[in-house]
Amino acid sequence: MxxxxxxxxxxxxxxxxxxxxxxxxxxxxxxxxxxxxxxxxxxxxxxxxxxxxxxxxxxxxxxxxxxxxxxxxxxxxxxxxxxxxxxxxxxxxxxxxxxxxxxxxxxxxxxxxxxxxxxxxxxxxxxxxxxxxxxxxxxxxxxxxxxxxxxxxxxxxxxxxxxxxxxxxxxxxDNGILGFQLNTDGEKSDQLSIPYRNKAKNKTISICQGEFDFIQMNGREVYKFAVSKVPLSIFKCLQSLCISTEDVSWLLLHQANERIIHAVAERLSIHSSKLISNLHKYGNTSAASIPLALDEALSSNKIKYNDLIVISGFGAGLTWGTVVIQWKC
Incomplete structure (x- = not known):
């Protein structure tokens, strides 16, 4: 290995x-x-x-x-x-x-x-x-x-x-990817989705054809899901690595909502000064949000060698997960 x-x-x-x-x-x-x-x-x-x-x-x-x-x-x-x-x-x-x-x-x-x-x-x-x-x-x-x-x-x-x-x-x-913790709750997939809708039926061979709809989201339920499940995922991941939240240098969450980001940090007792966020400039860019914020933090020399960075994503699926990295460059 x-x-x-x-x-x-x-x-x-x-x-x-x-x-x-x-x-x-x-x-x-x-x-x-x-x-x-x-x-x-x-x-x-x-x-x-x-x-x-x-x-x-x-x-x-x-x-x-x-x-x-x-x-x-x-x-x-x-x-x-x-x-x-x-x-x-x-x-x-x-x-x-x-x-x-x-x-x-x-x-x-x-x-x-x-x-x-x-x-x-x-x-x-x-x-x-x-x-x-x-x-x-x-x-x-x-x-x-x-x-x-x-x-x-x-x-x-x-x-x-x-x-x-x-x-x-x-x-x-020199390993920089220390550990991870991943989860899925498919029973709540309808809380955030881009659903497929049947629009017409081919009468000759009875095939329904349609198109994808716009984004559908239950904002209140997604908020509750994020602030309850994400801290638990992060805690489990850190615990498996024998790392304390006090040892975390930076917390980088999916950039969905400022209130979610601060609520998760508060539940983990991680100070807001350790948050990496650029949500105000770009909004929710889905899969792009974490690497976009990471690149900007590195460009501004925020992250130093050997810093411990906790990264967590959450959203449609419903899916959520954490990866802990140590910066080695």
């Missing part, structure tokens, strides 16, 4: 910035109402008919590769965590082709806002058992394409973005 560590990060967001004042022109709301309840001030939205999640994923990936002067041909595996592919058969292969990582295996992983955590854990397993040396993990979503912009309960929340990390094999002594 060998270790795995995050070698480099990169991120990308669309140019169009939509602030709360613009949202208030579309639905009955206000900047104060949105900020008070979510902490979000603005979000980025992808525009253009030919633009997709692949464009953002490629840009974030190239930035990560450039930081360590790594050739795309050195990548063995690409995992694209997304719930908004531009092809239902998968978009990771398009990323592989566009960045020139022709030697890499590529596949999509769909777990909504928990997607990046699950992708990191998956990548670590491939590395630790010796299957691959360099894995490119991308969290990218363009949920603006699945948002009902006339539904004020959801249109205020979501934005588009991408974040990428290169995870590389290393010695066990």
């Amino acid at each position: 060998q270790g795995a560590r995050i070698l480099a990060t990169g991120s990308a967001v669309p140019e169009l910035c939509v602030n709360n004042f613009k949202i208030s022109e579309m639905v009955e709301t206000s900047d104060d109402w949105i900020v008070t309840r979510t902490g979000i001030k603005e979000r980025r939205v992808l525009t253009g008919i030919d633009k997709s999640v692949v464009d953002l994923a490629c840009l974030a990936s190239i930035k990560a590769l450039d930081k360590v002067s790594m050739s795309p041909l050195d990548i063995d595996l690409i995992i694209l965590a997304t719930s908004s592919p531009n092809d239902l058969f998968g978009s990771a292969s398009q990323v592989q082709a566009q960045i020139g990582a022709n030697k890499a295996v590529a596949f999509d992983l769909t777990a909504a806002c928990s997607g990046f955590v699950l992708a990191v854990v998956t990548a670590a397993q491939f590395i630790e058992n010796g299957s691959y040396k360099n894995v490119l993990v991308i969290g990218a979503d363009v949920l603006s394409k699945w948002t009902n912009w006339l539904d004020r309960s959801t249109c205020i929340l979501f934005g588009d973005g991408a974040g990428a990390v290169i995870i590389q094999a290393c010695s066990k002594d």
Whole structure:
């Protein structure tokens, strides 16, 4: 068995910035109402008919590769965590082709806002058992394409973005991915979903055909789920590693709602000064939110060598999970 560590990060967001004042022109709301309840001030939205999640994923990936002067041909595996592919058969292969990582295996992983955590854990397993040396993990979503912009309960929340990390094999002594804890509660999948609706029936062979709807969310239930389940997942993960919450350098949660982030930190007795958050600038970018915030924290020199970072994602499925990393670069 060998270790795995995050070698480099990169991120990308669309140019169009939509602030709360613009949202208030579309639905009955206000900047104060949105900020008070979510902490979000603005979000980025992808525009253009030919633009997709692949464009953002490629840009974030190239930035990560450039930081360590790594050739795309050195990548063995690409995992694209997304719930908004531009092809239902998968978009990771398009990323592989566009960045020139022709030697890499590529596949999509769909777990909504928990997607990046699950992708990191998956990548670590491939590395630790010796299957691959360099894995490119991308969290990218363009949920603006699945948002009902006339539904004020959801249109205020979501934005588009991408974040990428290169995870590389290393010695066990330099291992940076210490442990994880993952969960699913499929009985509550209807609390946050993009449901498929039957629209028409083919009379000749009795096949129902339809299309996907907009994002459906029970905000109150999702909030209750997050603030109760996420702290427990983090505690279990830290306990399994014999790490105290006092030893945590940074807490990086999925950027869904400022009240959730602070409630989780409070339940774990982790001071707000240890929170990594950029929610106010980008809103909920689903699988992109954690790697996007991680890249920005590293760019601002917030994270230092050997810092312990607790990362937790939660969302549709319902899924939630934690991975604990030690920064080794």
